[in-house]
Structure formats: C-alpha cells, structure tokens
Amino acid sequence: MISSHGRSYLEKLNRYLEKLPDTERQDAVMEIESHIAEGIANGQPEAVILSRLGDPRRLAKAYRSEHMAERMSVKSFKDLLTMIGFYCTTGLLSIMVIPVLATVAYGFGFCTILIVLAGILRTFGMTWINMNIGPGMEVPANYSLLFSAVVGAIVGGIAYFSWIGLKKYLAFLSARYRRSLPGGRSVNY
Template sequence: MISSHGMAYLEKLNRYLVKLPEEERIDAVREIESHISEGIANGQPEAMILSRLGDPLKLAKAYRSEHIMGLKGVKSFKDVLTLIGFYCTTGLLSVIVIPVLAVFAYGFGFCTVLTLLAGVLRTFGATWINMNIGPGLEIPSEYSMIFSLVVGAIIGGIAYLSYKYLRKYMVFLSAQYRRSLPGNHSMRA
C-alpha cells in the first residue's frame, strides 16, 4: 500500500506532466505507481524506492523527453521550437549549446540558399549583386556561379555540421533522461 508520502510524489509527478497528452500522462503516473507498489510488495522500503526514482520534476522531464524524441519526425518550425525550448530547460550548458547550434544550423542554412541564389542571379546579369573577396578584388560575373558554389558549400557544411551536432546533443540528453525511467538498468541497482 502506497503511503501519503508516495501519493504526494505521484500527484507532483502528475502536475509536472501536464504538457504531455492526457493518455501518456496517465500511463506515466500509472507506471510509476505500479513501480512503487511492486517494490513495496517485494519488501523494499517506500522511501528507498522514491529516492531511487529521484525528483518528480526530473522524472517528468524524462517522460517529456521520451515523448518529444518519440514524435514521428519534426513536421513544422513549431516542432523545432518545441524541441529546442524543452532541451534548453535541461541545464545551464544546454541553454548555451542548443541556441548556438540552432542559430548556426538554420542561419547558415538560410545563408547557403541566399549565396547560391545570388550566384545564379549574378551569372544571368544582376549587376547590383557584388561579390568581392577583398578591397578592389571583385569576382568577374562569369565566375559568379563557381564562386557561390564554393562559398555556399562551405557555409552549407557549417550548417550541416551544426544541425548534426544539435541532433546528437539532443539525443544524448534524451538518453540521460531515459536512464532515470523505471525499467532501465540504472534504476535496478
């Protein structure tokens, strides 16, 4: 039988999971309730079980992380902002790393498109587009496309690497949270 202290823990967890869809929130609370009940039935003190589960806020973040990483792909810019917003709340390092990588990934990606577009437009006679590599060193218009491809590849490479490492960092954070969920080997120690 779960004590009032255990029930208070479950209520806190339920409140912290408010951003999950209702069905997932209910399943998560039931899973933790079952985990506590099984531990008590096996003779473990409830205080020890709750101690192993840790802070209900951290446990709720683990469930939210599972939900977010389980989404079937990022379908919109809002989904991207949701991912970034959630993972920015995971710690001080994340507040720095995630926005920097996100700005590099999306900003440099946008600049890649603009660079390639400028090369095409300048090649076909848009004289108002300047391509200088230094004071008094302008790229001739017939080399505009080659120049924009080289510069675009460099900028696009930075965007790609930033996006790749942003995803890796978020997967790493998700794995860290996953370790705190019941049923994982770190919880059974």
C-alpha cells in the first residue's frame, strides 16, 4: 500500500530518531506508517500525506521533543542538560536564550547560597569576610546577616525568575514541536 517513496520517508525518520530508545523509535515510525496507510485508505494521495507530515528531520525533532518533555517531569540535572542541548540546536534564538537563562539561574542560585553563608559566618565573628556597600562603606558585622539576607533575596529572585523563564521557554519549544506531530498533540505541564 505504501510506495517506495513512503518507505524511504519512514527509513529517514527511523534514522533521525536514532537517539530515542528503541521502543519509542519503533512506536513513532509505526505511528507515522499507520498514519500514511490510513490516509491512503481514505483516498488521499501519498504525496499529499507526506507533504503534510513535512521534513522527516523536523518530524523526528518533534518526537524527540515529546520524549524530552515527558522526561522533564523527572527534573534531574542530567535530563535538564540533555533538554538544553537538544533545544539549543533548534535555532539561533535558542542558542542565545537557553544558555543565558541557564547560566543566570544556576549561577545566581549558587551565589545566593554563598551570600547568605558569608553573612552568617561574618555575623558569628569571621571578620575577614568583607561586605562593602561602596568604597569606604563597610557593613557593620552585627548587620551582616540582615544585609546578606536582603542581597541574597534579590540575587535569589533573579535566579528563580531566570529558572522559571527557562522552563517556560523550553515548554514553548516543546509545544511548537508537538504541533508538528500527527494530530497536533497537546502539551500537559
């Protein structure tokens, strides 16, 4: 029922899905194969069906995006790095936005911990820790904890909102790719 052109499309899709686990890759190829066969059975020309499906590389990215979005619920750092690496290949804007948001989120988050820790240590006598507001304006030791809490809250807020922005941007990209899948699957976050 499916022509050699359709089989070639499925082979390319299978090749582009090589980074997915075998069962998911096979399920995706079978889904597209049944989508093509169903369309042909309903009287649609195979060329029209393949044209609607689009480039097999882009369709494979949609399936990989769906896989990434499902793994995102695990929320491990490794999964996040995998997702960031995948989405950085999606376009020029992503190459700039994702690393900046990730760096700010994690870098400022780490700095928040250091700032609060420094305030606690300085309050309890570690006077070698400097806390300056400006040239010649040092924070008195008895205000170190309050000062570090305020600065830590500001820096932590920046980290938190960068993290939220990163998650929303990744969800946006996932949703965009999912619309490429047959039936335009909805995104549930």
